[in-house]
Amino acid sequence: MEQMKYTFNVEKDDFVLAGQASSNIKKLLRQLGIDSGIIRRLAIATYEAEINIVIHSLGGCIELEIDPSYIRVIAADRGPGIEDIDLAMQEGYSTATDKAREMGFGAGMGLPNMKRNSDRFYVRSEKGKGTVITIEMALKAGA
Amino acid sequence: MLIRDVSEKIGLRVLAGNVGLDKELTGLYICDLLSWVMAHAGKGDAWITVQTHSNVIAVAVLLELACVIVPEGIEVEEETLQKAEVEGIPILQSSMSAYALAKAFCKAGIE
Structure with missing residues (x-):
């Protein structure tokens, strides 16, 4: 399998898509034909990253990179950035709007869910610029 | 047990996603916070929620949930029903509360 890359745009406040x-x-x-357990974990982590872009940013994109030894998802947004990443990583902490909360989003589980469902997980954020989240899944032991 | 069999036993009304009724239903999960559901619901669970917007279907698809059940006669948006049809996720409606539904599921043999 050769390396493959895909990009998906994610719009701000588009709760339908x-x-x-x-x-x-x-x-x-x-x-x-990727292992179903890996797909499930990656789907959960990617969904949370996607919802965060919709709720918290001005829009962004999700890049998918598939390599014989790993799958990498990079969710990058334009927006306010995360002020305190340690605080945002705590379950239950959320800065979501009332509208998002009414729809069942904003439980403060997004980042913890991403970390729990990734083999490797990185958050980089710059105030006033945006956030880049990297989620990696190993496809071979030790990758 | 198949979703269709449980649905008939309990008397649920199928609002959308008929094509998915012959999937296996293995458990039940009740929650309205989507991230909480993402973290805890299991593959094959029926999901009882009062949320009716179309993102409910996205969660159900990603987690491979058996179906979505709306309690207490709650109506579901047309957009959500259409998405459920496309994705083959049954949306079932009941006049019962989530608690009464959980009891009915136990009686039907889903424990």
Whole structure:
């Protein structure tokens, strides 16, 4: 399998299409015959990253990179950035709007869910610029 | 047990996603916070929620949930029903509360 790259745009406040990129990524990985347990974990982590872009940013994109030894998802947004990453990583902490909360989002589980469902997980954020989240899954032991 | 069999036993009304009724239903999960569901619901669970927007279907697809059940006669947006049809996720409606539904599921043999 050669390395493959895909990009999916994610719009701010588009709650109707939210989840579409994650869903497309899941379908792609299934077509490639990736282990279903890996797909499930990556789908959960990617969905959370996608929802965060919709709720908290001014828009962004999700890049999917598939290599014989790993799958990498990079969710990058333009926006306010995360002020305190340690605080944001705590379960239950959320800065979501009332509208998002009414829809069942903003439980403060997004970043913890991403970390729990990734083999490797990185958050980089710059105030006033945006956030880049990297989620990696190993496809071979030690990758 | 198949979703169709449980649905008939309990008397649920199918609002959308008929095509998915012959999938296996293995458990039940009740919650309205989507991230909480993402963290804890299991593959094959029926999901009882009062949320009716179309993102509910995205969560159900990603987690490979068996179906979505709306309690207490809650109506579901047309957009959500259409998405459920496309994705083959049954949306079932009941006049019962989530608690009464959980009891009915136990009686039907889903424990």
